[in-house]
Amino acid sequence: MLNKIWLAFFFIAFSSGVFQWLVNGDSLVFERIVGSVFSMSKITVEIAIGLVGALSFWLGVMKIAEKAGLVDKVSVALTPLFVRLMPGVPKNHPAIASMTMNLSANVLGLDNAATPMGIKAMKDLQTLNPEPEKATNAQILFLVLNTSSVTIFPIAVFVYRAQQGAVEPTDVFLPILLATSASSFAGLLAVAFVQKIKLTNFVVLLYLGSFVALIMGLIGYFATLTATQLSQQSSLLSNFLIFGFIVFCLAVAARKKLDVYDAFVDGAKEGFSLAISLIPYLLAMLVAIGVLRASGTLDILIDSIRFLVAALGGDTRFVDALPTALIKPLSGSGARAMMIETMSTHGADSFVGRIASTIQGSTETTFYVLAVYFGSVGIKHARHAIACGLIADVAGITAAIAVCYWFFG
Secondary structure, three states, rough: HHHHHHHHHHHHHHHHHHHHOOOOOOHHHHHHHHHHHHHHHHHHHHHHHHHHHHHHHHHHHHHHHHHOOHHHHHHHHHHHHHHHOOOOOOOOOOOOOOOOOOHHHHHOHHHHHHHHHHHHHHHHOOOOOOOOOEEEEEHHHHHHHHHOOOOOOHHHHHHHHHHOOOOOOOHHHHHHHHHHHHHHHHHHHHHHHHHHHOOOOHHHHHHHHHHHHHHHHHHHHHHOHHHHHHHHHHHHHHHHHHHHHHHHHHHHHHHOOOOOHHHHHHHHHHHHHHHHHHHHHHHHHHHHHHHHHHHOOHHHHHHHHHHHHHHHHOOOOOOOHHHHHHOOOOOOOHHHHHHHHHHHHOOOHHHHHHHHHHHHHHHHOOOHHHHHHHHHHOOOEEEOOHHHHHHHHHHHHHHHHHHHHHHHH
C-alpha cells in the first residue's frame, strides 16, 4: 500500500507539472519541483538532528518506566476489562497478558515495545482460532483497540512540534487526549455493535464509566474558562502532568533501588538509533509530498475541498490540515511527514499546524496495523476489522478538528 502511495505522489506530480506547463503556461513548474527535492532533503536531515536529543531523552524515561514495572502494573489493571470484552478468550490464556502488555505500552507511548508485544498477542489469539485464515472476534477487537488506542503521552508529536519551533510543544496534549478518547470509544462501540458484546457488564461499566467521568470532568472544567484561560490552563496542566510523570517514574525506580541512571542511558541510546533510522523514511515521504505540493496538485485538492466547505457555509480554516487526516489511515510515516510539512508551511503554532498535530496523535495507522498484525499470523479475511477501524479513524479526526476549534479557534 505504501509503495503504491509513494509512487502515485511522483507520477501525479509529474502529470500535474506537465499540465501546468502546457495548459497554464507555467514554465517554472519543474524548476520548483526539482527545487523542492533538494529543499526537502535538507529539511529531513535538519529534522533528524533536532530529534536526536528529544527522542533520546524520552526513550530514556520510558526505559526507566519499563524497568520499574509500570507497564506490568497497567497490564494487571486492564486484565479484568479485557477478559469480559473478549469472552472467547479463557481467563488465564497467555493472550490476555500479551494484549494488556501491548495496550499498556501504547498508553505509555512505548511504540517500540508495543509492536512486538502486539504481534505476540495476535499469535497467542491465533492458537484459539478454528479458521486460521479468518480473523476471530477477539482478534478484530484487539486490532481496532490498537488502531484507536488512547495514548496518554504522545511524545513523538511533542518532539516534532518542538523541532518545528513551537513555543509550547505540549499545548496539544489535552486536545489529543480528547480526540484519541473519542476514537477509542467509537472503535469499541462499533465492534461491540457487530459482535454483540455486552457493555452493560458491571466491570466493563466500571472501567468505561470511570474513564468517561474523567473525560467529562475535563470537558466540564474547561467549558467554564474563557479562551485565554483555556489556553493557559491547558498548557499548565499538560506540562504539570508530563513532568509529574517523569518524576513519578524516577521515584518508583529509586524506591525499587534500580540503577536509574544506567536505565536512562540504555533508553537514550535507543533514542539516538531511532532518530537516525527515521531519516530514510522521512526523506522518502517529505520529498514525495514536497514535489506534490510544488506541482500544484496539493493546492488543487485543498482548494477544491475548501470551495465545497465554503459552499456549505462552513469555516474553511481546518482544510489545510486535511492531507494529514487523509493519509493517516494508510501510512504512519506519510501522515507524520504531512504533519511536518504542514507545520513547516504554516507554522507549528498556527491553527492548522495544531490541528495537524492533534490529528496525528488521535489515531494509529489502520491499514498498516492490520497488515502487520494479521499478516504475522496469515489471516486473509479481516471481516469487519477495516470498517470498525475506519469508523474509529473518522471519529478521532472529527473530534481532533472540533477540539482544536474549541481550544485554539
